[in-house]
Amino acid sequence: MNREKLLKNMTDQVKEAQLKLGYAKETVRLYYPVDSLNTILGSNAKDDQEMLTLLRKAFEAKSSLGELHFYSHAGRVEISIPPEGSQWVHEQVETPAFLKDLIQLFQEHHACTLEEICQVFENHGHEYVCEKMPEGSDFDYAIHFKDPSIDEYYYCIHMEMGHTIYHRFTESDYQAML
Template structure:
């Protein structure tokens, strides 16, 4: 079981929230579909009960984020990170430059366009991909860097009624969306 990939994802999600909302030493609850956890952990479970069993026998209970707790919640797995985990991320994890710039772009301009987002990607690397999402998708386009060291996430964007939103996905989750 590849627990390091999950820990990194948890840290990344907490850091994103801290960039957006600021630091608060409080419990963080993250919700993952079983399919996402299967992909990150490199295992196969069929449902939330099997995933809880797998997580219960893993080494994820005592991490640099503190003691993680797992529960099933409406078909997803809730991972509860104690306040010490939020403090660890705040004190030991640098703000990723691209993510910080992306959040700042949205903070400064709630009406930013996909062209603005493309320009931001290009300012970090000319070697990025911007693809239209399939008809009927929840998003208009997906953007990502070919070199994952710039930023490993896939950013799905949607323009609707004068506003643009984004969601970040792992490569594995993106493959499941397509």
């Protein structure tokens, strides 16, 4: 089971939330579909209850995010990160320059253009892929770096009624969405 990969994913999500909303020393709750956790962990739990058993065993020892708690919530798995985990991310995890710039663009320009978004990618690693999403998708475009060491996530963009939003997915969750 790839415990470290899940810890990195959780840390990335907490850092993104802190960049968007600001830091507060509080409990953070993340929700994962079982399929996503299976992919991240390299496991094959059949349902949320089996996943809870795997997670509780894998995280018996305290992690850098503190003592994690796991619950089943509407068929998904809730991972509860204590306030000291949120504080650890704030104090110990460097802010990714790319993510900071992307979030700043979305905060300053609620109707940012595809060209502006692509410029942020260009500024941080010249080789990226921008694809039009299939008809009927919830998103208009998907953008990701060819080199995942710059940023490993897929950013799905939706433009509607004067607002532009993004959602960030792992590659496997992005592929499953297609």
